[in-house]
Amino acid sequence: MTTRPVTPQPGAGEIIKFPDVPPEEMTAYDYVNAPGYPPSLAVHFGNPETTIITSEIAAALIPTESYEGVRYPDLLIAFNVNPAARVARNGYLIPEQGKAPDFVLEVASESTGRRDETTKRDDYAAMGVPEYWRFDPSGGRHHIAHLAGDRLVGGVYEPIPIVQTDEQHYWGRSEALGLSLCWEVGQLRFWDPVGQRYLTTYAEEHDARRQSEAQTIAERDARLAEQDARLEAEARARHLEEELRRLRGD
Helix, strand or coil, rough: CCCCEHHHCCCCCCCCCCCCCHHHHHCCCHHHHHCCCCHHHHHHHHHCCEEEEECCEEECCCCCCCCCCCCCEEEEEEEEECHHHHHHCCEEEEEHHHHCCEEEECCCCCCCCHHCCCHHHHHHHCCCCCEEECCCCCCCCCCCCCEEEEEEEEEEEEEEEEEEEEEEEEEEEECCCEEEEEEECCCEEEEECCCCECCCHHHHHHHHHHHHHHHHHHHHHHHHHHHHHHHHHHHHHHHHHHHHHHHHHH
16 A cells, blocks of 8 residues: 555544553563564664654554454564554554554463464454564474575465574564564574664663673773883883983983
């Protein structure tokens, strides 16, 4: 669809807001939110005025105050859309945004694993979501595979090739994001093939900041030591000159 996104306007009628995510659907924290991927992806893609990157927010084709027909993906990414409308609606209303989300991901759990591979897959296809990914941190106990992705072709999902490099590493290429999704020792990672790096997690940013601070302190201490050594050398030189003048009787 190419409908221009619309921002709900005050006084234009009551906005039907989606309900908050039900507790049984809250599976994203440990693998999406705690590592800090929404802000990391936001920095990577930029354009916050037209990009939505969020977790466990409603997505649906019609406005509703019930859970019927609503999905709450663990990660939703949409480009060239209206973030303000998403906030006002407490969810992603596809006709209002003018398009389906470009990418959704579900994290497996014992209670949601089967639905991720069946009814949710059907619903996301019906919504027109171009890419639907599934990540199972348990390594295939809740999903059929550690990592799986589908790409919408002619209204039907077709599997995205997944490469297994060893027993602890799997990856697949997301055309929607221009990134590779990776299953690495039970953790979700995003690989940027252009920058040849992983998108950083909060922990990695913290470690990098501490290393930078430690390097700054080390460089400062080295400069101070060099300054002290120079001052000491200058003091010794002055003392020698004074001794020579004294010996000469100057």
